[in-house]
Amino acid sequence: MKNVTIKDVAEKLNVSISSVSRAFNNTHDIKKETRERILKTATEMGYYPNPIAQKLVRNKTYNIGVVVPEFINEYYSEVIRGVQDVLVETGYQVLIMESDNKVERELKNVKTLMQNMMDGLVICPSVKSGNLDYYLNEINTGYPIVFLNRIEQNFPAKKVLFNNAKWSFFATEHLIYQGYKRIYHLSGSNDLGITKDRTHGFIRAMEKHNFSKNNYKVIETGILSEEAMAIVQRLIDQNDLPDAFMCVNDLVALSTISVLKQNQIEVPKDIGVIGFTETKIANLVSPKLSSVKQPTFEMGKAAAEMLMKLINNEAISSDTIMLNGILNIRESSVKQKRPLHQ
């Protein structure tokens, strides 16, 4: 471990501990030579200031905490990259904790991070965070927190969000423009705010283009591959198939395509499919999967920048940063060989 303290160094050089402290903190009120002499032997002795002690007295750590529900999917991994990208520049270190999608773990993580004296937090809430009161309370005491994703738009805190409804709407419209007349939305899980938003976008597109209720459906699938597969298989068995599936995410989309193929149904020739929250594989599978790319990296960056402003007491123009995505049209949703609509 380490045990050589400021005192050891001071004694060795017959100086006071304050001088050693000064040397390390590079204050102006120390002779250059003394400083160098101290630094030199300190390094030789393997001394460096104990950050715990520093924290105790300074109340500042240059550590930022990030809590995410999981990073099994690349989504939050990319968000974290964005956060680190801006923070590392500024000399901050990023510590990460995973909540395993459990609100209790999430709260515990947040507390641990706060107790480790993180200077600020980026919180990506788990599904239905029941910790909002706690957070609100902390925010009121002045603790810098920025939320990212999966939080209500009217929650009175700094946050960065993706415009799920809008891009779900666009994705659906793309399907419509391709000429698909009967479209089912595989909607994931209804307790998730973000999937609800996607469903709204879907329905809005249906209504705008005057789809009759007979020609579209919203089907709750859950977000697991197996669940989605079972549901699509059931639709096939019941002979209840649409022209196109608009899926809540890529995993559901790929699962759907997989089942369709097993049943000798070709995508996109027989049925079109579009995903959401694009993953890298979209481009690798066959047919290549159309999907909506979320600006995960940028969202992370935006959150980190907001947090820095919060920490440095700079003005923040708006509580909420709402980011847009990209609709990547590839093969799985393109019906005819003709110039793409977008």
Next chain:
Amino acid sequence: MKNVTIKDVAEKLNVSISSVSRAFNNTHDIKKETRERILKTATEMGYYPNPIAQKLVRNKTYNIGVVVPEFINEYYSEVIRGVQDVLVETGYQVLIMESDNKVERELKNVKTLMQNMMDGLVICPSVKSGNLDYYLNEINTGYPIVFLNRIEQNFPAKKVLFNNAKWSFFATEHLIYQGYKRIYHLSGSNDLGITKDRTHGFIRAMEKHNFSKNNYKVIETGILSEEAMAIVQRLIDQNDLPDAFMCVNDLVALSTISVLKQNQIEVPKDIGVIGFTETKIANLVSPKLSSVKQPTFEMGKAAAEMLMKLINNEAISSDTIMLNGILNIRESSVKQKRPLHQ
């Protein structure tokens, strides 16, 4: 933030701070009633012991640090899950840092974690960790560290590894048993120890089965999708194609399949392909990708268990835990419709 201290509580109740401390640490030498009285008003006042101060005096944090090169791929995400799975049980909290595959960042992360007084560390080194001397030094001072993956087998430290050579050998043999007579190994990057091991396994299989040097090749591809694609395309252009590709990982395998398809070459009918370090999509793509599954979760668990033993000074039978994988044979490497070999 928080500011109510042990002193505030003590004053409010006209007891000494030691009593408050005792109440919270639940020592035997305190009257039950006093304890309860203290705990009650303390909670009312919103007091809880400042962990930083506790750390300073206790030298124990119940925090464990994990540093990984990245978690863009699910590999390390799963490892972390394994680590957390055993640690959360024991009351430890897991803090994670990402090195972005940079050795300097890795070292900085390790230092930050040590300075935050983690009780122990799981280090997943970046590509060519140049920090080995530093680590060795820390280990010698008694700091509990367990390494995971990408570290030389003879490095004198606790570590858990995957037997890359062995399973690469098996994967290759599977291809041979399928009747493929000419096999190319797309080997990733040669500076990576683990990919070197896979190459060795490949060559060993070739030699065991008396493949002439004309009938196999090791081709360095790098680990990026684009690189692999370019190389496969070049092979096609040069009319230098094997019967089967044994790929260093799934991404390279999928990229290979993608290029082959673009050139109207069918997998596995025309050419067989097998991946490595299986990812979830292996099962979702078409053809389903054969691959070697690494026991990532179990590796994380093993590392965490080892670390716990290290921290608790329990006996550890061996420096190295070497884990085995699973060869998942799916469609991409199966030549004929006949009972599978394994």
Next chain:
DNA sequence: CTGAAAGCGCTAACAT
């Protein structure tokens, strides 16, 4: 059982 006091390693007035 409880309180007083020392000390964990450091910073930051306050002196000199």
Next chain:
DNA sequence: ATGTTAGCGCTTTCAG
């Protein structure tokens, strides 16, 4: 420019 000293918030002897 350097040293002295009082804390930061807590645990832990040591007395009583």
